[in-house]
Amino acid sequence: MSARKSERLLNLLIALLSTRRYLTKHELREMIEGYRGGTVASFERQFERDKEELRQLGVPIETGANTADTDEEYGYRINRADFELPPLAFSAEELAALGVAAQVWQDSVAATHTAQAIEALQAGGAAPDPALLPTVHPRIAVRDANFEAAYEAVTTRRELSFGYAGRPRRVQPWKLIQRRGQWYVFGLDPDRGEDRFFKLSRFTAAAEPTGRVGAVVVPDDADERAARLEPVVGVEAVVALRDGVPHSWPEAEPADWAGPLPAGFTAHRVRQGNEDLVIDEVAAAGADAILLAPEDLRRRLIARLRGMAG
Amino acid sequence: MRSEAQVARLLRLVPYLTAHQGVTVTETASVFGTTPRQILKDLEVLQFCGLPGGLYDDLFDVDIEGAREDGHIFFRNADVLARPLRLRPAEAAGLLAALRVVVEVAGESAAARSALDKLEAAVGREGDRLTVALAAGDAGHRAVLRAAVAAGTAVVLRYRTPGRPGVSEAVVEPARLHVVDGYTYLDAWSRVRGAWRSFRLDRVEAVEATTEPAGEHGDPPAGWFEDAPVHLTLLLDPSARWVSEYYPTTAVAERPEGLSVTFPVASTDWATSLLLRLGGRVRAVSDPAIEAAARSRAAAALAHYPEDLLG
Known part of the structure; x- marks a missing residue:
């Protein structure tokens, strides 16, 4: 009977929210109709489950005693300041921006959670309205099958297990980051004891949050550590890029190159995950990029182009 | 309806209805992304909720018959739940990442920035788990x-x-x-x-x-690729399966001769870049013009490699 359960959970929450003292289990059983009847043992099991469900919903239930007396039974309460969304007053223009934000995510778990956040703001009195800001239209689609598991792990601070390059791997996720349209999970690799990025599109076995909720401790400098680490490490190559033409290596650095270069090209040092990706990227750039080194990759690229030029 | 989802909604419904006396069932359903029927079921649960004690004055005061008859909801005696629950980390992360994208795209929009500042102050660091780095131009x-x-x-x-x-x-x-x-x-x-x-x-x-x-041309098409006039179907080697997950597609099918993937093509340059990127992993190309364009781009690129003349 899910209606009765909803009623019981809500009444438990209200009882815990309306008290300043800690209430013991048995006081709660007296107060809430849904707990009366049945044995003490069945009540206790039900109460534990209900308490856990409320916590899963994000309700902060505190445990403690009303006096320093160590014999006193523990009780429960909800601190209103921890529970309530603080008052938020938005101007019409701010509501317009929120309305646009509500539509950014497309068909992913992030869209569902964002819709819920917007509901909470509406419940708090705000009315986001995208119609006021019609000129801005950002959309983010997610096509990685493992995005949902990664999202859950990173927002509930659980370890994530997955396959990478055919091997089982795990990460204590700190952030989920999109760069240039690619999603990365960034965090601590506990097996190697170092920070690193894992690219979701390269997972070779389905990801799954493992371990306890809240177990991952996110360092204060997670952003700085992410900025320091390049998401792509692996093969380094020297590529001549046509000046002024956008390319797909935003982190390319100008490099010295002693050999001849066509006019209008500058040598750059670039990094990719592996050798094949270097060849793919340079090939995709057509006549706007020339692979200078390493020599064996250059030979493989020429063979690719020759095969295509017919 | 799982009770977990229902309880999450009830926690928002109570402050919403308290602040919007007389709101219609239909409008409430649209705000909460559910059906009017479900909202009426929610009200049936809420009539038995309230302060402990179970006395008439302790319970929430909701006129369900009235809501059924004229569609308007009057909801009172719910001060104990006057404010919604804080945003959960997953909710805060999604909304804040989206809002940061809006701030980035909207440029100097002071409103988007100040809305973001207010939300960040309200949710703290939990809202910081998700980052989208944009290539947004100048x-x-x-x-x-x-x-x-x-x-x-x-x-x-x-x-x-x-x-x-x-x-x-x-x-x-x-x-x-x-x-x-x-x-x-x-x-x-x-x-x-x-x-x-x-x-x-x-x-x-x-x-x-x-x-x-500007002239009158109606609204632009909804999606970047939906207006693509051309579709390109490639027959791919199984080793190139990743492209079907990486780029927008309209059809993907396993065939004895390989993986058939159809892409909406926004520009010929994009399509030829894709062919160059895939090289020999492409077994067949549906559009001869795009195939020819890729061939000439490969030839143009090849001209940069003098040793090719010797080969």
Whole structure:
């Protein structure tokens, strides 16, 4: 009977929210109709489950005693300041921006959670309205099958297990980051004891949050550590890029190159995950990029182009 | 209906109904993304909820019969739940990442920035788990484009096209800025083409405002690729399966001769880049013109490698 359960959970929450003292289990059983009847043992099991469900919903239930007396039974309460969304007053223009934000995510778990956040703001009195800001239209689609598991792990601070390059791997996720349209999970690799990025599109076995909720401790400098680490490490190559033409290596650095270069090209040092990706990227750039080194990759690229030029 | 989802909604429904006395069942259902029938079921649960004690005065006061009859909800005696629950980390992360994208694209929009500041203060660091780094182009260009959208005027756009030397120039009528996969695009009516086009902002070199009014062309198509006039079907080696997850597709099918993938094609340059990127992993190309364009781009690239002449 899910209606009765909803009623019981809500009444438990209200009882815990309306008290300043800690209430013991048995006081709660007296107060809430849904707990009366049945044995003490069945009540206790039900109460534990209900308490856990409320916590899963994000309700902060505190445990403690009303006096320093160590014999006193523990009780429960909800601190209103921890529970309530603080008052938020938005101007019409701010509501317009929120309305646009509500539509950014497309068909992913992030869209569902964002819709819920917007509901909470509406419940708090705000009315986001995208119609006021019609000129801005950002959309983010997610096509990685493992995005949902990664999202859950990173927002509930659980370890994530997955396959990478055919091997089982795990990460204590700190952030989920999109760069240039690619999603990365960034965090601590506990097996190697170092920070690193894992690219979701390269997972070779389905990801799954493992371990306890809240177990991952996110360092204060997670952003700085992410900025320091390049998401792509692996093969380094020297590529001549046509000046002024956008390319797909935003982190390319100008490099010295002693050999001849066509006019209008500058040598750059670039990094990719592996050798094949270097060849793919340079090939995709057509006549706007020339692979200078390493020599064996250059030979493989020429063979690719020759095969295509017919 | 799982009770977990119902309880999450009830926690928001109570403050919402308290603040919106007389709101209709239908409107409430649309705000909470559910059906009017479900909202009435929620009210049935709420009539038995309230302060402990179970006395008449302790319970929430809701007129369910009234709501059924005239569709309006009056909900009282719920001060104990006057405010909604804080945003959960997963909710805060999604909304804040989306709002940061809006701030980035909307440029100097003070409102988007101040809305973000308020939310960040309300949710703290839990809202910081998700980051989207955008290639949004030049802030000055975005400002000119937004002003042109607001004023309904045309602009002169100078932009680069990959694989083509030099800079193209076109008079376009900007309609909106949008983001797809980390890149910001301008959707605009191209006068020379007489059609809607998307321009990637990080490839725009210059934008010049004009006072020429924009014409009436209706709304631009909803998606970046939905307006693509061309579809390209490739027959791929199984080792290239990743492209079907990486790029927008309209059809993917396993065939004895390989994996058949159909892409919406927004530009020939994109399609030829894809063919160059895939090389020998492409077994067949549905469009001979795109295949020929890829062949000539491969030949042009090959001209950079003098040793090829010896081979």
